[in-house]
Amino acid sequence: MRRTTYTNWISKILKEIANRRGDRMIENPAVQFTLDAKAGEYDEVSDETYNFLLNEVEELSKFWCDQKEVPAVQVLGAIFRKMNLDQKTIGAVAERLADRYAEAVKPFTEKNIVQDEGDLDWLFDMETEEKNQGLSPKEIYKFVSDRIYGQDRAVKAATMLLYNHIHAHKRNILFAGPTGCGKTEIWRVMSRLYPNIRIIDSTMLTMQGWSGSFKVRDIFSSMSQEEAEKAIIVFDEFDKFCEPLYGSNGTNYGAAAQNELLKLIEGGQIYFPADKGKPALELDSSGISFVFCGSFERLTDVKTESESSMGFGNKIQKKDAYVQYEKEITVEDLVRYAGIRQEIGGRINQIVQLQGMTAEDYKKILQDKTISPLHQLERQYGVKLRLGEREREKLAQEAERTKMGVRYLRSKIQQMLDEQLFQNDEQDEYELEL
Secondary structure (H helix, E strand, C coil): CHHHHHHHHHHHHHHHHHHHCCEEECCCHHHHHHHHHHCCCCCCCCCCHHHHHHHHHHHHHHCCCCCCCEEEEHHHHHHHHHHHCCCHHHHHHHHHHHHHHHHHCCCCCCCHHCCCHHHHHHHHHCCHHCCCCCCCHHHHHHHCCCCCCCHHHHHHHHHHHHHHCCCCCCCCEEEEEECCCHHHHHHHHHHCCCEEEEEEEEEHHHHHCCCCCCCHHHHHCCCCCHHCCEEEEECCCHHHCCCCCCCCCCCEEHHHHHHHHHHHHHCCEECCCCCCCCEEEEEEEEHHHEEEEECCCHHHHHHHHHHHCCCCCCCCHHHHHHHHHHCCCCCHHHHCCCCCCCCCCCCCCCEEEECCHHHHHHHHHHHCCCCCCHHHHHHHHHEEEEEEHHHHEEEEHHHHHHCCCCHHHHHHHHHHHHHHHHHHHCEEEEEEEC
């Protein structure tokens, strides 16, 4: 990776954190690179130049730990972990920051300076895995349920998967539910207890020998072999990955993609040969747990229409589509309607169905002092935020309509706050308006 590229990205991340936006989601550079490549942006460059740029973005994307987007502060933490800093270097960095603080605010007196090596633990994500080996299911469940609204059945299922996984009993489960219901967020919260969770955007995944910057072997690119063999891999948007994809010659490349993934899921010794400067990788996948998340809208639509045509009830209207997730989804449904191979379906131990969130749910989330993005931003910026009833109602309605869920709430509240901060960033209290 070029030094200038590395410097520019660190500068960007530090700027976000310095401006009290450490929780702002930063997109993995591999996402835009892939979109540009598909749009033909690199068609005119030489193969040598393209491969150079590809290798650079792949190296940089490791800081996102295989996720599509992560908070700025998490990227910084990954950067620090890659550095393998010793205590002497950490001390030197801390002293430089202290000097800069003294220049900007006021000089220190000796009695103000207290050495505390624990202050930087949040950057280095210390041995959380070992610390949490002894957690009971109820302790895991409480930690997650305190940070997730509703979806009790899904939280319990995730709890038991983690509990069994850290005791060397692997499990594979599938989460099916409408967009914005919290499927992926449960695992983001869970990763704070067990950092060795990797959330993969299945739509970016390509097979060995295919064009694309993210292959099956790259799932483990930011892990040691020991970490890889103890990982929990969460495939987001898995329903999109399983949809049939036919080439001009009639070949179903979607089935071929599942075939390569099956080798990983069924457990055993897996070997990835060296590829484009990446070393060969061999690992035992028998201890890896897999989670498959998706909306599976095609499955619920087709299944509902099929049952309606056979007289099993009135056809559900599109506006009531969330009701479809109340119907039990079976492995047979996954194979018949979702395009999932029988061999993969047979290795799914549990199917968990999450329900869609309503506007009333989002209003309650806004009021919750723990999980409300409004209160999270208050804590992050150290200010008081007031949000009127009209704004709350509008935000809740739009969160339901757009199916973006809590992500929509946070995004809109952040935009409103940014506008207020732009006008005056020295207030202690702000009235947010749409």
